[in-house]
Amino acid sequence: MRCLVVVGAQWGDEGKGKIVDVLAEQATIVARYQGGANAGHTVWVEEDEFILHLIPSGILNPDTRCLLGNGVVVDPWVLAREIATLRDRGIDLDGRLGVSRRAHLVLPYHRLLDAAQEDSRGAAKIGTTGRGIGPAYRDKVARTGLRFGDLRDVDRTREIVAGAAVRANVTLAGLGDARRVDTDDVMSRLEQVRRQMVELSTDAGDEIRGGLAAGGRVLLEGAQGALLDIDHGTYPFVTSSTTTAGGAASGVGIGPTLIDEVLGVVKAYITRVGAGPLPTELAEAEAERLRQLGGEFGATTGRPRRPGWFDASVARYAAGVNGFTGLAVTKLDVLDTFEEIRLATGYEVDGTPVASFPDSVADLARVTPVFERWPGWATDTTGCRTFAELPGAARRYLARLEEVCATPIRFVGVGAARRETIAVPAGAALR
Ligand code: GDP
Ligand code: IMO
Ligand code: MG
Secondary structure (H helix, E strand, O other), X not given: OOEXXXXXXXXXOOOHHHHHHHHHHHOOEEEEOOOOOOOXXXXXXXXXXXXXXXXXXXXXXXXXXXXXXXXXXEOHHHHHHHHHHHHHOOOOOOOOEEEEOOOEEOOHHHHHHHHHHHHHHHHHOOOOOOOOXXXXXXXXXXXXXXXXXXXXXXXXXXXXXXXXXXHHHHHHHHOOOOOOOOHHHHHHHHHHHHHHHHHHEEOHHHHHHHHHHOOOOEEEEOOOOHHHOOOOOOOOOOOOOOOOOHHHHHHHOOXXXXXXXXXXXXXXXXXXXXXXXXXXXXXXXXXXXXHHHHOOEOOOOOOEOEEEOEEHHHHHHHHHHHOOOEEEEEOHHHHOOOXXXXXXXXXXXXXXXXXOOOOOHHHHHHOEEEEEEXXXXXXXXXXXXXXXXXXXXXXXXXXXXXXXXXXXXXXXXXXXXXXXXXXXXXXXXXX
């Protein structure tokens, strides 16, 4: 691996943070390429749990440089808090963190608008994380956003904030929301973090291209998942960025030809948090069992996640839009006590197989998954360190999963700890 992208292949929370942390040992640079503090990436280092929202999960490996690329939207107060928390916990960040000058800021009015717009949607809520992500990307695309590079110039910053405040106040008034944005207030809050942010600013693309040219290894860390992608996801129940591998090159400023591998991360089952269809969703009693066993509560908002059985239609679609070269299957151990495990190999509508992944949520809500039933293994897998050590029923389930996804499995997660990761050598056939 010279340049590897790690992408969520479902609806987020697949365990990308843990996989990035494990792979970061071999990397010189780890960079996020999209999303913002809507992400919650959990990494366990021995007995310590770290939840990272903005800083790449590579930060817990002392030798990596971590970057936020131009495609990320950065809430500077969240970033400042995350830096302070990591420092308090003994992580040395000096010279290890940079933010692209082309990255846009998430400002207090973006959060306000996110909340006001969600409220106004009533029953049609997306269930956003409330982190201001959609409004920040809207400003970026409308060419009215504030970028890290702008922070060097206070007058320019003020001009952009003042314009945004006028527009935000019109929107808030239109939504019947009594709250208003005050430019002086935003500017005085910004002043608390401005210098620190200017010091962190860099040309992330230059750094990554230079690092690769010098023989370094680069990991590009995705947030969210393929089915939350603004184009390829279950629109409108998606996030506002390009989560898929195609966005990685543009989100850090390198050419796509520099990317060698794309690793898709899937759970051995599936979860979704927020609204939108989930064809293999479990009935509530089973859902609660899986939620408790898998600790399926949001790392950012604490909301209960909605669990379902593994959905190969989702994984194949994600493999197609991302060009996966391999899969990491996480949380196999969560299924250890299930008597029977179901695997959806495809969808049907009125008994007719669905050939291509539905582009509309109305169509996706109408499909019936075609399930296979596999016997459980009723064995604790958390101590397994090679594929051969896994119980036979678990190996057969994974072999079938690999087959229906038509993508080789490279890693299997059997626990949240670094060591609870099985590497499957390239070229090894699971069957
Ligand atoms: P991310 O957003 O994709 O990084 O995933 P999250 O961190 O939001 O959620 C994944 C959760 O599963 C975290 O609590 C991880 O510590 C945990 N996790 C990751 N891999 C495994 C695994 O193989 N087994 C178990 N039991 N937990 C895992
Ligand atoms: P990680 O990186 C799971 C979901 C929200 C909501 C939709 C839009 O930890 O996998 P947004 O705040 O982005 O406008 O919300 O996307 N969502 C996630 N779901 N994991 C995430 O990140 C998510 N980030 C956003 O729940 O449905
Ligand atoms: Mg998460």
